[in-house]
Amino acid sequence: xxxxxxxxxxxxxxxxxxxxxxxxxxxxxxxxxxxxxxxxxxxxxxxxxxxxxxxxxxxxxxxxxxxxxxxxxxxxxxxxxxxxxxxxxxxxxxxxxxxxxxxxxxxxxxxxxxxxxxxxxxxxxxxxxxxxxxxxxxxxxxxxxxxxxxxxxxxxxxxxxxxxxxxxxxxxxxxxxxxxxxxxxxxxxxxxxxxxxxxxxxxxxxxxxxxxxxxxxxxxxxxxxxxxxxxxxxxxxxxxxxxxxxxxxxxxxxxxxxxxxxxxxxxxxxxxxxxxxxxxxxxxxxxxxxxxxxxxxxxxxxxxxxxxxxxxxxxxxxxxxxxxxxxxxxxxxxxxxxxxxxxxxxxxxxxxxxxxxxxxxxxxxxxxxxxxxxxxxxxxxxxxxxxx
Numbered sequence: 001x002x003x004x005x006x007x008x009x010x011x012x013x014x015x016x017x018x019x020x021x022x023x024x025x026x027x028x029x030x031x032x033x034x035x036x037x038x039x040x041x042x043x044x045x046x047x048x049x050x051x052x053x054x055x056x057x058x059x060x061x062x063x064x065x066x067x068x069x070x071x072x073x074x075x076x077x078x079x080x081x082x083x084x085x086x087x088x089x090x091x092x093x094x095x096x097x098x099x100x101x102x103x104x105x106x107x108x109x110x111x112x113x114x115x116x117x118x119x120x121x122x123x124x125x126x127x128x129x130x131x132x133x134x135x136x137x138x139x140x141x142x143x144x145x146x147x148x149x150x151x152x153x154x155x156x157x158x159x160x161x162x163x164x165x166x167x168x169x170x171x172x173x174x175x176x177x178x179x180x181x182x183x184x185x186x187x188x189x190x191x192x193x194x195x196x197x198x199x200x201x202x203x204x205x206x207x208x209x210x211x212x213x214x215x216x217x218x219x220x221x222x223x224x225x226x227x228x229x230x231x232x233x234x235x236x237x238x239x240x241x242x243x244x245x246x247x248x249x250x251x252x253x254x255x256x257x258x259x260x261x262x263x264x265x266x267x268x269x270x271x272x273x274x275x276x277x278x279x280x281x282x283x284x285x286x287x288x289x290x291x292x293x294x295x296x297x298x299x300x301x302x303x304x305x306x307x308x309x310x311x312x313x314x315x316x317x318x319x320x321x322x323x324x325x326x327x328x329x330x331x332x333x334x335x336x337x338x339x340x341x342x343x344x345x346x347x348x349x350x351x352x353x354x355x356x357x358x359x360x361x362x363x364x365x366x367x368x369x370x371x372x373x374x375x376x377x378x379x380x381x382x383x384x385x386x387x388x
Contacts, residue, residue, distance in 0.1 A: 003080055003081045005380060005381055005382040006379065006380045007080055007081055007084045007085055007088075008078075008080050008081075009067070009068055009078050009080065009318060010063060010064050010066075010067025010068050010078065010079055010080075010084060010087075011064040011065065011067070011068045011311075011314055011315060011318060011379070012064075012379045012380065013064075013084065013088050013379075014060045014061065014063045014064030014067070014088070014091070015060075015061060015064045015311045015314075015315060015375070015379060016372055016375070016376065016379055016380070017060045017088070017091060017092075018056075018057045018058070018059075018060030018061035018063075018064060018307070018311070019057070019061075019311065019368040019369070019371050019372040020368070020369075020372055021052060021053070021056035021057035021060060021095065022053060022056075022057035022058075022304070022307070022365075022368045023365035023366075023368040023369050023372075024052060024056075024365075025049055025050075025052040025053035025056065025057060026049070026053075026360075026361040026364055026365050027361060027362075027365045028052075029045065029046075029048070029049035029052075029361075030357065030358065030361045032045045032048070032049075033045060033049075033357075034354075039099055040099070040100050040101075040102045040103045041098060041099050041100065041101050041102055042101040042102045042105075042106045042109065042157070042158070043098065043101065043157055043163075044157070044161065044162050046162070047153070047157055047162060047163050047167065048098070048099070050163075050167050050170070050171075050299075051098060051150075051153060051163075052095070052098070052099075053299070053303075054170050054171070054174055055094075055098075055113070055117075055146070055149075055150045055153070055170070056091075056094075056095050056098075057307070057368075058174055058303060058307065059091075059116070059117060059146060059150075060091060061307045061310070061311060062142075062143070062146070062177070063087070063091070063116075063120055064311075064314075065181075065310060065314060066120075066124065066139050066143070067079050067084075067123075068314065068318060069139075070124055070127050070128065070136070070139065071127075073128070073131075073133055073136045074127050074128060074130070074131030074133050074136075075131060076127055076130065076131055079123060079127075083123070086119075087116065087119060087120060087123070090115045090116040090119055091116045093112050093115065093116075094112055094113040094114075094115065094116050096112075097109040097112035097113055098113050106154065106157075106158045109154070110151070110154040110155075110158075113150060113154065114147060114150060114151060117143055117144075117146055117147035117150060118147055120143050121140050121143040121144050121147060124139050124140045124143060125137070125140045128140065142177055142180075145173055146170075146173060146174075146177075149166060149169055149170045149173050150170075152165075152166040152169065153166040153167065153170060165225065165226070168224060168225040168228060169225045171295070171298060171299060172221035172222070172224065172225050174303060175217070175221060175272060175275075175298060175302065175303075176217065176218060176221065178268075178269070178272065178302060178303070178306050179214060179217055179244075179272065180214075181310075182265070182268070182269050182272075182306060183206075183210065183214070183247070185265070185310075186251055186265045186266060186269055187203035187204070187205075187206075187250075187251045189262055189265065189313075190202075190203050190251055190252060190253070190255075190256055190262060190265075190266075191203050193256060193259065193262055194252065194255060194256075199255070201252060201255075202252070203250060203251040203252050204250035204251070209243070209246060209247060209250070210247055212243055213240070213243040213244050213246070213247040216236070216239050216240040216243045216244075217240045217243075217244060217272075217276070219236055219240070220233070220236040220237040220239065220240035220241075220276060221240075223236045223237070224236075224237060224279065228283070229283060230283070231283070231284070233280075233283060234279075234280040234281075234283040234284050235280070237276045237277070237279050237280035237283070238276070238277060238280040240273075240276045241273040241274070241275075241276030241277040241280065242273070242277075244272055244273035244276060245270075245273040248266065248269055248270055248273065251266065253266030253267075253270075259324065259325070260325035260329060260330055260333060261309075261312060261313055261316075261323060261324055261325040261329060262323075264305060264308075264309045264325075264333050265306070265309045265310075265313075267305060267333075267337075268301075268302055268304075268305030268306035268308075268309050269302070269306070271297055271298065271301035271302035271305060271340075272298065272302045274297050274301070275294065275295070275297035275298035275301065275302060278293075278294035278297045279291070279294045279295060279297075279298070281294065282294040290347035290348070292347065293343070293344045293345070293346065293347045293348075296340075296343045296344055297340075297344055300339060300340045300343045300344070300360070300364060301340045301344070304336050304339070304340060304364060304367070305333070305336050305337075305340070308332055308333065308336055308367060308368070308371060309333075311371060311375075312325075312329050312332065312371065312375075315375050315378060315379060316378075319378050319379070319383075320383075321378070328370065328374040331370055332367050332370050332371050332374070333367075335363045335364070335366045335367035335370060336363075336364060336367040338359070338363040339359075339360050339361070339362075339363035339364025339365075339366075339367060340360075340364070342356050342357075342359040342360035342363060343356075343357070343360035343361075343364065346360060
């Protein structure tokens with residue numbers, strides 16, 4: 001019996017599920033926020049919203065990306081068929097458990113939710129060790145760190161009612177992941193694209209500036225996780241923001257503006273230094289720069305744009321499609337930009353704040369839903385080889 005096309009590669013089910021989870025994290029949260037809907041979850045509404053986005057949507061997208069990449073790294077057959085279906089089942093079980101944790105109990109929800117990242121890390125470790133490619137064991141460390149952050153999220157929420165420290169730690173970890181992966185793929189893809197057009201000026205190779213930027217980012221995010229209102233944290237974040245901007249400026253992003261599928265990677269990465277500077281400003285002058293809006297530069301801006309950029313590019317590349325954006329991709333990126341702008345501007349909208357939040361949620365969710373619908377055939381169904 002042939003393996004369903006949806007289960008022939010990790011990116012296929014997990015990009016679709018990740019997109020749906022990202023959309024649900026705001027479409028469901030908004031009526032919960034206004035009191036129009038109540039979820040049977042033990043998490044506070046804000047914590048359910050963030051958890052679903054980071055440990056539901058982002059975790060699925062990381063799984064899809066890494067399950068595909070690990071086959072290239074190791075030269076082994078990709079995870080597919082029954083084993084991939086089992087991982088998908090564990091992910092779904094975790095989402096159901098978190099959303100019904102008030103009924104099944106926080107301990108049962110924690111166990112069910114952690115099964116997926118633990119199993120995912122085990123699969124990665126097995127593949128990498130079997131291939132003798134230990135250099136890429138860091139992907140196991142990243143997934144293990146996400147699992148640890150998920151565990152801390154559950155524990156803190158159960159103990160105190162909210163997961164403040166774990167929430168910031170989870171956001172920080174996802175940002176570090178984007179800095180690591182984005183710092184590798186953005187200049188590499190740009191270099192290849194420019195070289196293919198005969199350009200002599202190429203993105204700078206990794207050097208001390210990149211290393212200093214990464215170190216400053218990690219220190220700033222650790223400080224923000226532990227001391228979110230301290231002046232020293234604002235200073236650390238500001239330094240990290242400046243260095244991240246300098247790092248990005250060396251990758252020749254403006255030269256790629258004629259190819260949106262590549263340019264959007266630079267735009268997504270740019271949201272990280274902007275977020276560093278915005279959060280630093282919100283610590284020093286919270287009456288001027290809203291702290292929640294500042295954090296959303298990271299979560300809605302950087303995380304949103306980067307996940308959409310990676311999903312569109314990887315889906316097209318691994319499905320044999322040209323690496324070029326069409327009207328569908330332009331619509332996805334535009335909706336994400338509108339959603340980000342509306343969410344960041346919402347606290348300054350005065351009496352229109354609810355409308356701004358509605359606009360942000362609908363536009364941002366629509367970006368993921370348009371991706372899911374537009375890429376469904378590409379990801380889930382075998383191409384019709386009889387067609388010309």
